[in-house]
Amino acid sequence: MTSARSAIFADEHEAFRDTVRRFIAKEVTPSVEAWEEAGEFPSELFKRFAALDLLGLKYPESLGGTDAGKLYEAVLFEELGRCGSGGVFAGIGAHVAIATPPVFNFGSEAQRRRWLQPAISGDLVMALAITEPSGGSDIAQVESSARRDGDHYVVNGSKTFITNGVRAGAVVALVRTKPEGGHHGLSILVIEKETPGYSVSRKLNKLGWRASDTAELTFQDCRVPVENRLGPEHEGFYQALANFEWERIWIAVGAVASAQRSLELAIDYAANRVQFGKRLAEMPVIRHKIAQMLLRIEQARHLTYHALWLHVNRQPCTKEVAMAKIAATEADVAVADEALQIHGGYGYMMEYPVQRAWRDARLGPIGAGTNEIMRDVIARELDL
Ligand SMILES: Cc1cc2nc3c(=O)[nH]c(=O)nc-3n(C[C@H](O)[C@H](O)[C@H](O)COP(=O)(O)OP(=O)(O)OC[C@H]3O[C@@H](n4cnc5c(N)ncnc54)[C@H](O)[C@@H]3O)c2cc1C
Incomplete structure (x- = not known):
């Protein structure tokens, strides 16, 4: 089942989509079960994505990127969103959509060459570390301290x-x-794994996104060279904010694609399961459920593409991105839940992909700024 093609994508984007879809079908989907079970996908997958130039779509050729632009990256996220593993979507996406942008946006040429270039070639896996045990929504309250000591910070x-914290x-x-100074007292440092005092204290188990690694990190008198700071000191809050729109679009685009896949799973199942002498797909209640799922997905898709269009055309879109993120992630949760219901008892069984879609979808309303915070963002934009 395909949805109507959006005017936002040109023929070149669709040709690119075909390539990515074939690559994912060959190199990702067959291994999803094993990676979910293992709690991680192999790090070599970054190199495989890099071999197809998929890790630097929005970065310049001088750094190893293709300079194709964010619409191509959105296509990549759509295809990853329907790959059958929220964990793969998360791991590749965190690297591409949230960890590398601050290096590009605020790094010097030397810093870009040091971290972004190997990140684009898949030789360096990166993670973005904002959230702390004390809180994730109120990022102005970040507590991890970096005290200046000569030409180092002691973190x-x-x-x-x-996400990616274990292997980054x-x-x-x-x-x-x-x-x-609250949000005026924050900075962004790139901290390399070998730095003494840096450790991965725990690999965390999760409800969904299981094929991605998720870590707790500890910094203990970790001496980070001042030259690892991105941009001016104390500007970190604004630097982090600068990529929030793209982070939310990444999540929204992936959630719509994931909801679409859940719908397809439900339709396939309903087409074959017979009860009371009829296929489920022939029963009015099931047909209405499926129609409602499709409606929900298309509403979310339109808001998401609208936000994406505004963003790539550099229009103000904070509110529209927040609305897209809410609509897409809540549609993903609702559609996955209904798809699971249509599968009956089989939907609850681990061998059925719909249960993973259901678990993976639940992260959407929590990550990239919770949907409560998104509603707050919308209300603030209304200047009530
Ligand atoms: C699988 C996974 C991967 C993640 N990956 C990363 C990553 O790579 N990097 C990273 O930095 N972080 C990551 N996060 C963290 C994520 O961004 C945070 O979980 C999220 O921002 C929420 O923060 P919190 O968990 O501390 O919840 P809290 O901020 O404690 O919020 C708890 C609840 O209170 C609500 N709430 C809080 N404040 C308000 C308010 N003002 N008004 C109304 N409701 C409010 C929230 O919406 C939520 O429902 C990840 C989280 C998960 C689960």
């Missing part, structure tokens, strides 16, 4: 729920460089 504190060779970390 102490911890980060949690960090470098984390882009938001830390407090001034005890006072």
Whole structure:
């Protein structure tokens, strides 16, 4: 089942989509079960994505990217969103959509060459570390401290729920460089794994996104060279904010694609399961459920494409992105739930992909700014 093609994508984007879809069908989907069970996908997968130039779609050729642009990256997220593993979507997406952008946006040429270039070639896995055990929504309250000592910062504190955190060779970390000043006292440091005092304290188990690694990180008198700071000191809060729109679009685009896949699973199942002498697909209640699922997905898709269009055309879109993120992630949860219901008892069984779609979807309303925070963002934009 295919949905109507959106005017936002040109023929070149659709040709690119075919390539990505074939690649994922060959190199990702067949291994999803094994990776879910293992709790991680192999790090070599980054190199496989890099071999197809998929890790640097929005970055310049001088750094190994293709300069194709964000619409191509959105196509990549759509295809990853329907790959059958939220964990693969998360791991590749965290690297591409949230960890590398601050290096590109605020790094010097030397910093871009040091971290972004190997990230684009798949030789360096990166993670973004903002959330702390004390909180994720109120990022102005980040507590991990970075005290200046000559040409180093001495970092102490911890980060949690960090996607790619176990395997990351470098984390882009938001830390407090001034005890006072709330959001005016934060900076972004790139902290490399070998730095003494840096450790992965725990690999975390999760409800969904199981094929991605999620870590708790500890910094104990971790000496990070001042030259690892991105941009000016104490600007970290604004630097982190700068990529929030793209992070939310990544999540929204993936959620719509994932909901579409759940719908397809439900339709396939309803087409074959017979009860009371009829296929489920012939029963009015099931048909109405499926129609409602499709309606929900298309509403979310339109809001998401609208936000994507505004963003790539550099129009103000904070509110529209927040609405897309809410609509898409809540549609994903609702559609996965209904798809599971249509599968009956089989939907609850681990061998059925719909249960994984249901577990994976639940992260959407929590990650990338919770949907409560998104509603707050919308209300603030209304200047009530
Ligand atoms: C699988 C996974 C992967 C993640 N990956 C990363 C990553 O790579 N990097 C990273 O930095 N973080 C990551 N996160 C963290 C994620 O961004 C946070 O979980 C999220 O921001 C929410 O923060 P919190 O969990 O501390 O919840 P809290 O901020 O404690 O919120 C708890 C609840 O209170 C609500 N709430 C809080 N404040 C308000 C308010 N003002 N008004 C109304 N309701 C409010 C929230 O919406 C939520 O429902 C990840 C999380 C998960 C689960």
